[in-house]
Amino acid sequence: KNEVEQSPQNLTAQEGEFITINCSYSVGISALHWLQQHPGGGIVSLFMLSSGKKKHGRLIATINIQEKHSSLHITASHPRDSAVYICAVQKASYGKLTFGQGTILTVHP
Amino acid sequence: EPEVTQTPSHQVTQMGQEVILRCVPISNHLYFYWYRQILGQKVEFLVSFYNNEISEKSEIFDDQFSVERPDGSNFTLKIRSTKLEDSAMYFCASSDSGQPQHFGDGTRLSIL
Numbered sequence: 001k002n003e004v005e006q007s008p009q010n011l012t013a014q015e016g017e018f019i020t021i022n023c024s025y026s027v028g029i030s031a032l033h034w035l036q037q038h039p040g041g042g043i044v045s046l047f048m049l050s051s052g053k054k055k056h057g058r059l060i061a062t063i064n065i066q067e068k069h070s071s072l073h074i075t076a077s078h079p080r081d082s083a084v085y086i087c088a089v090q091k092a093s094y095g096k097l098t099f100g101q102g103t104i105l106t107v108h109p
Numbered sequence: 110e111p112e113v114t115q116t117p118s119h120q121v122t123q124m125g126q127e128v129i130l131r132c133v134p135i136s137n138h139l140y141f142y143w144y145r146q147i148l149g150q151k152v153e154f155l156v157s158f159y160n161n162e163i164s165e166k167s168e169i170f171d172d173q174f175s176v177e178r179p180d181g182s183n184f185t186l187k188i189r190s191t192k193l194e195d196s197a198m199y200f201c202a203s204s205d206s207g208q209p210q211h212f213g214d215g216t217r218l219s220i221l
Contacts, residue, residue, distance in 0.1 A: 033209060041198050041217070043152070045209040086152070094140045096154040096165055097210060 003027050004100035006087050012106045019074040021103045023087030026068065030093050034061050034072050037084040037102065046072070046085075077107045111135040115201050115213035122191055123221055130216045132184045132201030141184045142202040142210060143176065145169075152200065158184065188218075196220045 007022045025032070034046040047054050047061040049070065054061050058077075063070040074081055084104050088097040114133040122128050134141050143155040156166045156176055163176065175187045184203075188195055198217050202210040 035212075040214070041146075042214040043200060043212040045211065048209040088152075093207065094157075094159070094164075094204065096142065096157055096167075097144075097152075098154065099152040101151045 001026065002100070003098050004087055004089055006100040006103050008103060009101065010104045010106075012108065013077050015078055015107055015109050017077050017107075019077050019081075019105065019107075021072045021085050021087075021105070023070045023072070023100060024068060025070075025087075025089045027089065027091060027098075029089045029091055030095070031090045032063055032070050033088040033090065033097060034070075035086045035088060037086060039083075043086070074105075079107045079109050081105060082107050111211075113201055113203055113211050113213035115199075115216050117216060118214065119217045119219070121219045121221060124193060125190055127187065127189050128191060128218060130186045130188075130199050130201075130218070132186070132203075132213055133182050134184055134201065134203030135205075135211055136182070138203035138205050138211070140164075140204045140206075140210075141178070142204075143186050144200045144202065145197040146200065146215075147194075147197045155186070155199075191218075191220045193220050 005024045031050045036044045049063045058075045060073040084102040086102045087100040116131045141158040146152045154167050156170045157164045177185050198215045200215045201213045204210040
């Protein structure tokens with residue numbers, strides 16, 4: 001069983017829509033990461049969370065430690081948000097990341 | 110903003126040959142990682158490195174693989190006797206204490 005599960009696997013939206021991507025994990029963690037991977041392959045860190053909520057521009061990430069669940073929200077989505085969004089967990093400080101399968105987001109104009 | 114730099118961006122190699130993938134982590138970072146992503150699959154951990162030694166390695170990281178920090182800036186992944194199934198995107202990452210890992214753009218390794 002995968003330690004990190006994301007849903008949905010694919011998500012299509014119209015420009016301006018509010019988007020939610022979910023992540024569930026089954027292990028104790030020190031932090032949860034949301035990352036973005038563009039078609040060229042490069043990976044960019046969006047958020048690192050250990051509790052509560054973080055916001056950066058139109059992106060919001062939340063985590064519920066008791067439920068072992070995190071969500072990534074994108075408000076007022078734009079075609080440039082089209083990418084793969086990946087949830088990853090870190091069991092120990094400075095430790096490796098364990099990745100989910102990723103959610104492929106396509107935002108149409 | 111400082112970046113993790115990986116070279117080459119694409120490496121094509123005959124099966125059985127050795128390859129060295131190179132990474133220049135962010136200069137004040139202390140923790141270094143190699144990950145790989147086989148086409149269509151999720152990113153998977155290979156090895157982490159701290160204080161000039163391996164701190165953790167996965168089952169994938171067998172005797173075929175080795176890592177080195179030959180000088181103060183470079184961090185290399187060597188794959189000996191490459192196999193077809195080694196074809197993947199290889200990512201280097203580095204981090205400072207309590208901070209997110211910063212990823213390079215990756216090296217696409219194609220084994221023929």
